[in-house]
Amino acid sequence: MKAVQQTVLYEQAMDPRFLDEVYGIPGGEKIKDCIQCGTCSGSCPVSWAMEETPRQVFAMIRAGMREQVLDTLTIWTCASCYQCASRCPQQIKITDIMYMLKRMAIREKRQRSKHARALSECFVEIVNKYGRNHETALMTKFVLATNPLGALSAAPIGLSLFAHGRLPLSGQRVRDIEGLRKIVRKAQELGGE
Amino acid sequence: MRYAYYPGCSLDATARPYAESVKAVAAVLGMELEEIDDWNCCGATAYMSVNEVLSFCLSARNLSQAARTSGTLVTPCSACFTNLRKTEVYLVEFPEMKQKVDTALAEANMRYDGGVVTKHLLQAVVEDIGLEKIRSLVKRPLTGLRVAPYYGCQIARPYGIEDDSDNPTMLDKLLGALGATPTYYPMKTVCCGGSLMGTREEVALRLCRNLLLCAEQDGADCIAVTCPLCQINLDAYQISINKSYGTDFHFPIIYFTQLMGLAFGLKIVELGLQRCIVPATDVVSRFAEVNS
Numbered sequence: 001m002k003a004v005q006q007t008v009l010y011e012q013a014m015d016p017r018f019l020d021e022v023y024g025i026p027g028g029e030k031i032k033d034c035i036q037c038g039t040c041s042g043s044c045p046v047s048w049a050m051e052e053t054p055r056q057v058f059a060m061i062r063a064g065m066r067e068q069v070l071d072t073l074t075i076w077t078c079a080s081c082y083q084c085a086s087r088c089p090q091q092i093k094i095t096d097i098m099y100m101l102k103r104m105a106i107r108e109k110r111q112r113s114k115h116a117r118a119l120s121e122c123f124v125e126i127v128n129k130y131g132r133n134h135e136t137a138l139m140t141k142f143v144l145a146t147n148p149l150g151a152l153s154a155a156p157i158g159l160s161l162f163a164h165g166r167l168p169l170s171g172q173r174v175r176d177i178e179g180l181r182k183i184v185r186k187a188q189e190l191g192g193e
Numbered sequence: 194m195r196y197a198y199y200p201g202c203s204l205d206a207t208a209r210p211y212a213e214s215v216k217a218v219a220a221v222l223g224m225e226l227e228e229i230d231d232w233n234c235c236g237a238t239a240y241m242s243v244n245e246v247l248s249f250c251l252s253a254r255n256l257s258q259a260a261r262t263s264g265t266l267v268t269p270c271s272a273c274f275t276n277l278r279k280t281e282v283y284l285v286e287f288p289e290m291k292q293k294v295d296t297a298l299a300e301a302n303m304r305y306d307g308g309v310v311t312k313h314l315l316q317a318v319v320e321d322i323g324l325e326k327i328r329s330l331v332k333r334p335l336t337g338l339r340v341a342p343y344y345g346c347q348i349a350r351p352y353g354i355e356d357d358s359d360n361p362t363m364l365d366k367l368l369g370a371l372g373a374t375p376t377y378y379p380m381k382t383v384c385c386g387g388s389l390m391g392t393r394e395e396v397a398l399r400l401c402r403n404l405l406l407c408a409e410q411d412g413a414d415c416i417a418v419t420c421p422l423c424q425i426n427l428d429a430y431q432i433s434i435n436k437s438y439g440t441d442f443h444f445p446i447i448y449f450t451q452l453m454g455l456a457f458g459l460k461i462v463e464l465g466l467q468r469c470i471v472p473a474t475d476v477v478s479r480f481a482e483v484n485s
Contacts, residue, residue, distance in 0.1 A: 082275075156432075
């Protein structure tokens with residue numbers, strides 16, 4: 001006999017504080033104005049690759065479905081193109097709320113944040129070291145961190161860029177790197193890291 | 194005309210041809226680009242996913258450096274442009290964020306209190322230099338060249354250029370001034386996938402496939418771009434797209450500054466046109482001097 005699947009979420013399973021977390025980002029309270037029109041989902045160029053569409057995610061946030069929202073592939077499919085935000089009739093900062101959900105999932109080391117977390121970590125490490133992004137180092141680090149076996153399949157693209165003089169071996173460095181690092185440390189502290 | 198110039202990290206690497214053509218074209222246009230002192234990375238989309246305050250601090254540091262350089266701040270990269278503009282808006286609209294940014298910047302004895310006007314290079318070229326002047330500088334009109342005007346996403350969005358966010362026409366007009374024929378290109382502001390090419394490749398490949406398909410249906414000879422990330426996704430990954438979808442695209446992906454340079458009669462190497470992964474040979478042979 002098939003196991004009965006629970007399709008109803010009870011109030012106890014909801015996290016009412018989730019919405020407060022959203023209100024915490026600049027302009028976050030605007031989520032109250034969502035009319036569930038679906039303009040975001042209709043505008044999104046990648047909603048076809050998402051699990052829940054942006055409109056559904058916004059309903060889930062308001063319902064307090066914290067676990068489900070932070071574990072959905074949807075937030076990792078958002079490319080930050082701002083199409084939804086620029087068309088939202090209620091001027092909700094949809095892209096920024098997506099960014100916030102990514103930050104929360106990364107901080108809680110959610111399983112599906114793995115790739116984005118690796119990319120962000122490689123990126124942040126390089127910028128903290130040099131002050132600028134060294135693209136050659138970023139691509140190499142990221143491929144080795146996420147898919148060392150796939151490095152071979154990524155190699156032709158790297159090699160063709162290199163052959164066209166577009167992947168220099170050495171990177172540029174910020175002169176006042178110490179000053180920049182102080183800013184970074186303080187910002188991390190203020191940003192709740 | 195003097196400008197504070199923020200090239201952004203890509204222009205030292207994958208977008209080297211962009212850097213080369215910007216320099217060559219600015220000289221013709223009489224734009225003096227003074228690189229802002231000791232600039233840092235803007236954080237792209239990666240930092241915003243890690244720490245919001247930090248992301249704004251990175252751009253605020255650049256704005257503070259730009260405030261010490263005279264003229265409007267221009268950047269050729271759409272991601273850098275969005276981050277700079279967004280930071281400017283947030284520091285004004287959200288005093289709490291401003292306070293945090295002030296505290297962090299003070300650690301390095303820096304401060305930013307607004308006042309810098311930031312433009313994307315495309316915007317500076319069209320708005321400040323003007324199409325009239327550009328027309329007068331054209332030596333070899335790109336007559337008969339059908340170009341898909343691809344703006345990419347961020348340049349046209351909430352923090353972007355003052356143009357229609359769904360149907361901007363700035364690049365179309367510029368291409369027209371060069372003698373080229375901009376195609377209709379209904380996907381002109383649809384995202385290329387950006388960094389999804391690293392994290393969810395199959396999604397980004399499909400987005401790029403659609404962009405190429407649309408250019409093909411438009412009967413375009415090449416695609417003009419305004420952003421380093423769009424360029425690399427469409428150019429360096431075009432082979433992967435053909436492999437995944439069984440297509441046979443070979444669209445040169447050309448920076449708008451490279452097309453300007455061609456029309457101004459500049460040489461291929463001055464414009465970095467030899468650095469296209471999908472060769473721009475057909476376009477170049479029609480308009481550039483042989484052996485140049």
